[in-house]
Amino acid sequence: MPPRRPPVEMASDSDSENEVVLQCLSCEEEYDPKDAGTCKECYDEAKEELKCKNKELEELKCKNQELESKASFLSLSSPVLNHSFSFSTGLLLLLPADDSSASPIPAHKNILVNRSPVFKAMLESDMSESQSGMIKIADVSCETLRAFVNYLYTAEACLNDQMAGSLLALGEKYQVKHLKTYCERFLISKLNWDKSLELFDFACKYNCKQLRNESLAVIMNNMTSFTKNDYYDDLVESNPMLIVEIYETxxxxxxNTAGFH
Structure with missing residues (x-):
């Protein structure tokens, strides 16, 4: 919409020579003098346009913050993965402990050390992993472990609900905060009533504050159907204290809504 110009005063052909009619320069329609410089329709249109622009700016701001976070995560040294490297030159092998048929996944020591405080403590100590060059990781599939190592190099992952949950668990275990936040945002984007109770349980288990708050809000809005949620019986069996917490909330x-203190 073009910038507003002062309203035009138009002489009226009726009643009095001193009577003026104000004309909106946006749509050239007459408007009530009580309106603030423009007709109500144009004012509402401009207000909605401003709202949309503010939303776009907020989205751009969020994207910029994400890019800055990703750049910070990747700013650490990241040599190209080369399978011809030996352990002595910094290449380690990661292996799913529960899958004897899985092929080891190579990763550079400096990547693991820089991305994860847990790997740093492990590899800069006298632990067996630092001596052997082999790190066995329990309770993880080969596919998930490969995606985890890839994320340490690229800060990107192809996610679905299951992969996001598995990678978030690894992000928590090895204190890779950027990965944990990345997966948490994905799970929040998929949040609905059917998934809310299960994700609330998951968020409490892995200390995901934002996911916990978002899923709890969905639960609060659907309390009339609380016991009918497919995950309700599972949660009663596995963690009844969370059921109590939900009812207390x-x-x-x-x-608070009723105004009592």
Whole structure:
């Protein structure tokens, strides 16, 4: 929309020579003098346009922050993976401990050390992994471990619900905060009522504050169907204290809404 110009005062052909009619220069329609410099329709249109632009700016700001975070994560030294390297030149092998048929996955020591405080402590000590050049990781599939190593190099991963959960668990275990946040955002984007209870349980287990709050908000909005959620019986069996916490939160919200203290 072009910049606003002062409204035009137009002489009226009716009643009095001193009577003026104000004309909106956006749409050239007459408007009520009580309106603030433009007709209501143009004002509402400009307001909505401004709202959309502010939303676009906020989205760009978020994308910029994500790119800055990714650049910071990748700014550490990242030599090209070369399978001809030996352990003495810095190449280690990661292996799923529960899959004897899996092929070892190579990764550079400096990448593991720079990306993860846990790997740093492990590889800069006298632990067996630092001596053998082989790191066995339990409770992980070969596919997930390969995606984990790839993320340490690229800060990217091809996610679905299962992969996001598995990688987030590894991000928590090895304190790769960037990966954990990346997966948490993905799970939040897929959040709905059907998944809310399971994701709330998952978020509590892996200390995901934002996912926990978002899933709890969905649960609070669907408390009339709480016990009908497919995950309800599982949670009652595995972690009944979370059920208690949800009910306590709901009651507290009801009290606050009613204005009681």
């Amino acid at each position: 709901y009651v507290r919200n009801q009290i």
